[in-house]
Amino acid sequence: MKITDVEALHLRLPQVDEIADGTQDVLIIRVHTDAGLVGIGEVSSQSYVCKAIFEADRSAERRHGLAYLLRGQDPLNVDALWHRLYHHTNRYGRRGAVIHAISGADLALWDLYGKAVGKPLYELLGNERHHSIRAYASYLFGSTPKETGELARQAVDLGLTAMKFGWGPFGQDLAQDLAHVEAARRSAGNSRDVMVDAGQAFRVQAALERARLLLQFDIGWLEEPLSQDDSRGYAELCAASPVPIAAGEGEVTRWGFEDLIECGLHVLQPDVAICGGLTVARQVSELARAAQRRCVPHCFSTGINLAASLHWMAALGPENALVEYCLRPSPLMRKLVRDLPPLVDGYVKVPQGPGLGVELDESIIEQFRVS
Numbered sequence: 001m002k003i004t005d006v007e008a009l010h011l012r013l014p015q016v017d018e019i020a021d022g023t024q025d026v027l028i029i030r031v032h033t034d035a036g037l038v039g040i041g042e043v044s045s046q047s048y049v050c051k052a053i054f055e056a057d058r059s060a061e062r063r064h065g066l067a068y069l070l071r072g073q074d075p076l077n078v079d080a081l082w083h084r085l086y087h088h089t090n091r092y093g094r095r096g097a098v099i100h101a102i103s104g105a106d107l108a109l110w111d112l113y114g115k116a117v118g119k120p121l122y123e124l125l126g127n128e129r130h131h132s133i134r135a136y137a138s139y140l141f142g143s144t145p146k147e148t149g150e151l152a153r154q155a156v157d158l159g160l161t162a163m164k165f166g167w168g169p170f171g172q173d174l175a176q177d178l179a180h181v182e183a184a185r186r187s188a189g190n191s192r193d194v195m196v197d198a199g200q201a202f203r204v205q206a207a208l209e210r211a212r213l214l215l216q217f218d219i220g221w222l223e224e225p226l227s228q229d230d231s232r233g234y235a236e237l238c239a240a241s242p243v244p245i246a247a248g249e250g251e252v253t254r255w256g257f258e259d260l261i262e263c264g265l266h267v268l269q270p271d272v273a274i275c276g277g278l279t280v281a282r283q284v285s286e287l288a289r290a291a292q293r294r295c296v297p298h299c300f301s302t303g304i305n306l307a308a309s310l311h312w313m314a315a316l317g318p319e320n321a322l323v324e325y326c327l328r329p330s331p332l333m334r335k336l337v338r339d340l341p342p343l344v345d346g347y348v349k350v351p352q353g354p355g356l357g358v359e360l361d362e363s364i365i366e367q368f369r370v371s
Contacts, residue, residue, distance in 0.1 A: 001116065003075050005032040006067035006105070008054035010047045010370040011332055020140060020167040020199060022301040023330035027051055028365070029104035033075055037115050040360060041107030042304040044273035045100035047370075053089075053101040062091040066105055075112045082106055082279045099252040099276050106277025107308050107356070114355030121308070121357075122350055125282065125315035132347035133313045135325035136162035136193065138300055141170050145183040152187035152194075154327075159346045162322065163188060166197025166223065178213060185217045195246075197223040204233045211241040221246040221267050231263050238264035249298035252276055254283040261291045271298040272308045281312050299324040303337025306348075307356045310341060314350045323348060336364045 007030040016024045027043040027050050043050045056065030069088050073081055085102045092098065114121045122130060137155035142148040148165055155163040165184055170177055181196060188194050196219050202210065207225035214222060221244040226233045228250045238245050246267035248260055252275050257268055270284050281297070288295045295316070297309040306323070313321040325348060326333055334340060337358045341348045351357025 001033050001035045001037070001075060003031055003070050003073050004034050006030070006054060006070050007032070008051045008067070008104075009365060010051050011336070011365065011368040012047070012370050013330060013332065013368065021328055021330070023326060023328045023333040026302050026332055026336075027101075027104060028304070028336075028360070029054070029108045031070065031075060031105065031108040031112060033112065035116075037112055039075065039108035039110070039112030039115065040304060040356065040358075041104040041109075041111065041277070041308075042273045042302055043100050043104035044271060044301040044305065045097055049097045050101040050104070053098055054105075060091075062088055064088050066101055070105065075109050076116060078106070078109045078113055079279060081109055082277070095252055095256075100274050103273050103275060103277040103280075106279050107272060107304065110278045110308075111355035114357075118354050120350070120352055121278070121311035121355060122314035125278070125311060127315045127317065130350050130352060131314045131317075131321070132344070132349045133310055133321050133323045134162065135160060135323050135343060135346060135348045136164055136195065138324045138326050139163065139165050141165045141168035141180050143169065145176070145179040148180045149183035149187040152184045156188060156192070158343055160192070160325075160343070161346045162193035162195070162220070164195035164197055164223070164324070167199040170196070171198055171201025174210075174213075177210065181214055181217050181219065190218070193220040194218070195220040195223060198225040200224050200227050202226060204230075204236050207233075207237055208240055211237075211243050211245075215242045219243055223247065223267075223269070224249070231259060234260070234263040234265060238266065246296070248275075250274065252280070254280055254287065257284045257287055261287060261293060265293065267294045267296055269296055269298045271300075271305070272312065273301055273305045274298075278308060278312060282315075285312075285316055294320060296322050297324060300326045300328075302332050303340045303358055304356065306341060307337065307351050307358045310348060310350045311356065331364055332368065335361055337361070
């Protein structure tokens with residue numbers, strides 16, 4: 001079986017707001033083969049840039065476009081193809097948008113692999129039993145503490161046992177920050193997990209102050225309180241914080257996550273549509289296990305990302321598995337994937353079909369495709 005073509009389909013809502021919402025714009029990857037099988041993936045990044053990375057023609061050594069590098073290759077050599085893409089783009093890549101683009105290709109190749117052998121990805125990733133994965137609601141903070149409390153009540157009504165709030169007004173005023181988290185905890189009750197995403201709002205001392213004050217609300221973790229590039233700050237913060245510190249949604253390659261582990265990070269959060277795909281996510285799991293750290297996927301884009309994250313978590317086993325469940329109303333999240341894995345009593349069932357086990361709705365692609 002050989003790869004015959006690679007499509008990079010840019011989907012975008014008519015209005016894209018400048019908020020932390022990855023469901024407004026996405027790059028969908030389809031890898032075609034001469035056997036008639038098609039693998040699907042997604043890139044959660046700057047779609048215009050990543051589309052160009054796919055469609056660029058051959059150039060001088062280590063400067064090629066991804067579609068050129070994939071055509072004519074055996075799609076079942078997933079690990080070898082990841083290294084081929086990484087090596088032959090490293091003159092302009094190695095990190096950033098190129099790795100984001102490689103993530104989409106990698107997801108599509110894993111999907112193809114599963115379809116070719118007729119097995120769901122969680123089996124190929126190392127676990128023959130299927131699971132339902134515990135989910136946490138992922139919300140942006142409300143504009144007021146009252147709105148945040150109402151969102152927490154929605155999560156409770158949906159049967160969720162965990163929820164996270166982030167970005168929005170958080171980080172602008174200490175008293176308001178505490179009021180938002182208090183409102184969330186009050187609505188959630190004491191038996192459910194509440195996590196906070198600080199949206200890179202602080203420097204070390206301010207982040208440590210927030211962590212100490214948020215301890216009273218028994219939060220599960222404080223996520224990305226610092227710049228993603230502040231490795232020294234994370235090392236200082238992780239050593240002193242009374243609550244677990246989480247980060248990594250923007251990190252790429254196993255080497256980037258090795259650095260985060262070295263900083264003392266408690267919870268690693270790879271996004272399979274950013275970090276380098278499932279190939280990198282598997283490597284991060286191995287690193288985390290060896291260092292006795294936790295992996296929880298970042299997942300705030302479409303049902304493709306959700307499906308891939310579910311398979312990855314199922315492969316790790318259900319004991320501590322947790323998946324971010326985006327509740328944004330965007331049709332790119334809710335409708336792009338047919339039969340989006342639903343929430344049932346706070347859990348999400350892992351798709352059972354071969355590969356990722358999900359299909360795309362062509363009408364949604366046509367409606368939102370950027371021409």
